[in-house]
Amino acid sequence: MDRWYNIGADLPIPLPPPKDPDDGDSRIALLTKILPSALIDQEFTAERWIPIPEEVREAYARMGRPTPFRRAEGFERKLGVKVHIYYKYEGALPVGSHKLNTALAQAYYAKLDGAEEVATETGAGQWGMAVSLAAALFGLKATVFMTRSSYNSKRQRVTFMKAYGATVYPSPSDVTETGRKFNKPDHPGSLGIAISEAVEYTLAGERRRYLPGSVLEFVLIHQSVIGLEAIEQMPEEPDYAVGCVGGGSNFGGFTYPMIGMKLRGEGFEKTRFLAAESAAAPKLTSGDYRYDFPDAVGVLPMIKMYTLGHDFVPPAVHAAGLRYHGAAPSLSVLKRLGLVEAVAYRQEEVFEAAVMFARSEGIIPAPESSHAIRAVADLAKKLPPGSVIAFNLSGHGLLDVDAYEKAHVA
Amino acid sequence: MDRWYNIGADLPIPLPPPKDPDDGDSRIALLTKILPSALIDQEFTAERWIPIPEEVREAYARMGRPTPFRRAEGFERKLGVKVHIYYKYEGALPVGSHKLNTALAQAYYAKLDGAEEVATETGAGQWGMAVSLAAALFGLKATVFMTRSSYNSKRQRVTFMKAYGATVYPSPSDVTETGRKFNKPDHPGSLGIAISEAVEYTLAGERRRYLPGSVLEFVLIHQSVIGLEAIEQMPEEPDYAVGCVGGGSNFGGFTYPMIGMKLRGEGFEKTRFLAAESAAAPKLTSGDYRYDFPDAVGVLPMIKMYTLGHDFVPPAVHAAGLRYHGAAPSLSVLKRLGLVEAVAYRQEEVFEAAVMFARSEGIIPAPESSHAIRAVADLAKKLPPGSVIAFNLSGHGLLDVDAYEKAHVA
Numbered sequence: 001m002d003r004w005y006n007i008g009a010d011l012p013i014p015l016p017p018p019k020d021p022d023d024g025d026s027r028i029a030l031l032t033k034i035l036p037s038a039l040i041d042q043e044f045t046a047e048r049w050i051p052i053p054e055e056v057r058e059a060y061a062r063m064g065r066p067t068p069f070r071r072a073e074g075f076e077r078k079l080g081v082k083v084h085i086y087y088k089y090e091g092a093l094p095v096g097s098h099k100l101n102t103a104l105a106q107a108y109y110a111k112l113d114g115a116e117e118v119a120t121e122t123g124a125g126q127w128g129m130a131v132s133l134a135a136a137l138f139g140l141k142a143t144v145f146m147t148r149s150s151y152n153s154k155r156q157r158v159t160f161m162k163a164y165g166a167t168v169y170p171s172p173s174d175v176t177e178t179g180r181k182f183n184k185p186d187h188p189g190s191l192g193i194a195i196s197e198a199v200e201y202t203l204a205g206e207r208r209r210y211l212p213g214s215v216l217e218f219v220l221i222h223q224s225v226i227g228l229e230a231i232e233q234m235p236e237e238p239d240y241a242v243g244c245v246g247g248g249s250n251f252g253g254f255t256y257p258m259i260g261m262k263l264r265g266e267g268f269e270k271t272r273f274l275a276a277e278s279a280a281a282p283k284l285t286s287g288d289y290r291y292d293f294p295d296a297v298g299v300l301p302m303i304k305m306y307t308l309g310h311d312f313v314p315p316a317v318h319a320a321g322l323r324y325h326g327a328a329p330s331l332s333v334l335k336r337l338g339l340v341e342a343v344a345y346r347q348e349e350v351f352e353a354a355v356m357f358a359r360s361e362g363i364i365p366a367p368e369s370s371h372a373i374r375a376v377a378d379l380a381k382k383l384p385p386g387s388v389i390a391f392n393l394s395g396h397g398l399l400d401v402d403a404y405e406k407a408h409v410a
Numbered sequence: 411m412d413r414w415y416n417i418g419a420d421l422p423i424p425l426p427p428p429k430d431p432d433d434g435d436s437r438i439a440l441l442t443k444i445l446p447s448a449l450i451d452q453e454f455t456a457e458r459w460i461p462i463p464e465e466v467r468e469a470y471a472r473m474g475r476p477t478p479f480r481r482a483e484g485f486e487r488k489l490g491v492k493v494h495i496y497y498k499y500e501g502a503l504p505v506g507s508h509k510l511n512t513a514l515a516q517a518y519y520a521k522l523d524g525a526e527e528v529a530t531e532t533g534a535g536q537w538g539m540a541v542s543l544a545a546a547l548f549g550l551k552a553t554v555f556m557t558r559s560s561y562n563s564k565r566q567r568v569t570f571m572k573a574y575g576a577t578v579y580p581s582p583s584d585v586t587e588t589g590r591k592f593n594k595p596d597h598p599g600s601l602g603i604a605i606s607e608a609v610e611y612t613l614a615g616e617r618r619r620y621l622p623g624s625v626l627e628f629v630l631i632h633q634s635v636i637g638l639e640a641i642e643q644m645p646e647e648p649d650y651a652v653g654c655v656g657g658g659s660n661f662g663g664f665t666y667p668m669i670g671m672k673l674r675g676e677g678f679e680k681t682r683f684l685a686a687e688s689a690a691a692p693k694l695t696s697g698d699y700r701y702d703f704p705d706a707v708g709v710l711p712m713i714k715m716y717t718l719g720h721d722f723v724p725p726a727v728h729a730a731g732l733r734y735h736g737a738a739p740s741l742s743v744l745k746r747l748g749l750v751e752a753v754a755y756r757q758e759e760v761f762e763a764a765v766m767f768a769r770s771e772g773i774i775p776a777p778e779s780s781h782a783i784r785a786v787a788d789l790a791k792k793l794p795p796g797s798v799i800a801f802n803l804s805g806h807g808l809l810d811v812d813a814y815e816k817a818h819v820a
Binding site: 062064070163164358359398399 | 472473474478480483484502503504505506510543546547565566569570573574575764765768769770771772773774806808809811814815
């Protein structure tokens with residue numbers, strides 16, 4: 001794969017650009033100071049295809065790309081359906097999720113800017129692990145601000161971030177002013193505080209860049225490697241392509257290259273696209289379409305999206321990666337146009353599907369990805385024999401033992 | 411791959427057969443009662459090639475075989491060597507280790523015998539996870555006796571065994587006579603007690619079979635799929651082929667097909683074979699070559715091997731899979747003949763290599779496999795430029811967070 005795909009070039013209506021709120025502080029100007037410069041260009045580009053730099057292509061290959069694309073025959077039998085089910089498996093990457101695809105690109109561009117260090121925030125730790133590894137591979141220092149509640153409960157990902165060489169601070173930390181304001185030993189932290197800390201930390205030092213894991217469009221552009229590979233690997237075009245949605249990056253990465261071909265009349269005419277979200281954060285099925293901050297405290301520019309409000313606090317569910325109030329602007333446009341459909345699931349029904357998948361396909365799926373599996377199971381039962389479903393298995397659940405324990409599946 | 415390789419057919423001297431001790435109780439007769447019958451045949455066969463049943467071939471493919479074979483260029487650069495380093499990656503299997511290769515075969519043969527349930531013991535849980543998944547895939551019930559100390563400390567693997575549908579008892583349990591003899595709440599258990607419980611449990615029920623994960627020759631025959639694939643995948647013959655050794659199954663699986671070709675004059679003339687063991691259980695470097703029990707309590711037949719004595723209790727080290735007193739009979743013969751060399755490492759030097767590998771190749775290696783990585787690093791530094799090393803990365807360490815935490819690498 002030598003280029004990424006940008007759906008911005010094919011959308012029937014222009015993508016609403018990020019904008020600043022009316023309080024006089026330009027978040028867009030801030031972004032240009034802290035992001036690797038190539039990412040700013042990618043965020044606003046109208047190009048359909050973005051060349052993947054050779055160093056990133058090499059890193060993709062060394063980390064195991066292309067990832068497997070498999071038929072789930074055991075799961076089909078378990079469900080008792082005559083539907084063909086295929087999955088793209090991003091858990092094959094060493095950090096266990098798709099997050100590495102954009103982390104590698106972002107770390108590379110940071111290095112290209114002359115940066116020596118990258119900083120970011122992380123909740124459950126998937127993004128922090130991806131950044132920690134990407135930084136190690138490109139010879140950069142990594143500093144990760146992790147919400148303290150997760151830092152204390154997700155020791156696996158903390159340990160492995162450190163094994164990759166990253167410095168990990170429980171947030172609120174004492175290394176930023178923002179952190180010191182909140183830093184009491186029992187403060188659980190929040191992703192909003194952690195973002196503010198990472199941004200402040202980036203601004204405070206020389207040769208530092210901030211790497212965001214969330215809904216910005218360039219993140220989805222990098223993730224398009226998933227779908228571009230899948231298109232080459234799939235033996236038949238699906239009736240449904242399915243993915244789970246937190247902010248939209250694994251879903252967009254998997255489906256956009258197919259949606260683009262559909263929009264351009266080059267294939268996937270019959271394919272429908274289904275986003276599976278958590279009933280704990282149902283922005284696509286129950287949110288408003290409006291400008292809102294992508295982060296809880298308003299550090300980043302506002303984007304137009306389906307949102308539950310940037311101050312929405314989702315209930316605690318095991319699929320931490322889906323506990324997000326908004327959906328990427330491009331995904332929101334596609335949903336609005338009816339090109340993407342959405343369904344929300346409660347976690348009990350999700351874990352039931354996860355266990356069926358594990359027992360028939362071997363892979364313990366991530367709680368997030370299991371939402372897609374639930375959707376696939378439901379579709380498979382109602383579609384006529386001979387139908388085809390393809391989904392993105394965005395990660396494995398081997399680091400989510402708490403989720404499996406608490407879900408009482410075991 | 412449609413056949414396994416049996417090195418017994420090519421050894422320069424006959425493999426010493428299992429034998430019973432002089433106490434009058436025939437362990438060999440016991441084995442024939444509890445093992446799937448095909449395994450008894452395989453244990454004693456003189457055939458060089460054993461056809462892999464179609465159902466097992468399909469299961470291998472569905473679980474991700476062939477596994478990747480990769481060049482470790484990042485690790486080469488990190489070491490600063492001009493040596494080519496390749497690795498076969500068995501951690502790509504869904505349970506995270508090579509153990510699944512024989513578990514699938516054994517579960518299949520149990521089913522062929524009409525069994526409805528399989529039983530086994532497990533220490534750290536790698537073997538238990540492999541059996542749990544294999545049983546689920548072949549529609550069998552799985553019952554696992556896990557040493558209580560591990561049951562209490564390794565919740566990841568306990569949880570995932572249960573997610574696969576297995577019943578897991580901390581051993582000593584209250585479901586066998588053996589277990590009840592020892593069953594006090596604070597008894598930590600031992601692998602010997604757990605084996606005895608699994609054997610007793612198997613004998614006590616209808617349609618049950620016992621699946622052993624350890625040093626029996628058929629286990630190594632099934633693992634030969636690793637090396638047979640690697641031979642097809644490797645672009646150049648190595649000067650050294652390296653693996654870690656617990657009982658010998660991943661090492662034998664990787665190297666025997668190459669050693670066989672060397673013995674038959676068909677290739678690998680220049681290749682040397684290096685076994686990396688733990689200094690905590692240094693049977694190949696410090697053990698005696700004699701008949702001994704493969705299990706701590708003498709339930710199984712005696713085999714001739716390098717051994718530290720079946721009552722040897724290795725110190726607690728993080729690489730639980732290497733805490734084993736003996737080495738498979740075929741491996742012991744090869745070591746005795748000088749066809750296999752051995753080296754023992756302390757765990758501190760092993761974790762240093764593990765972290766270097768993680769930061770340059772992305773994969774967090776299992777503590778066991780990290781012994782091979784340490785050996786590779788040492789070889790790479792002393793071999794002339796242009797030399798080639800291939801090793802078996804038998805598993806990932808994502809379920810070994812305790813080991814990484816306690817090793818203070820993080």
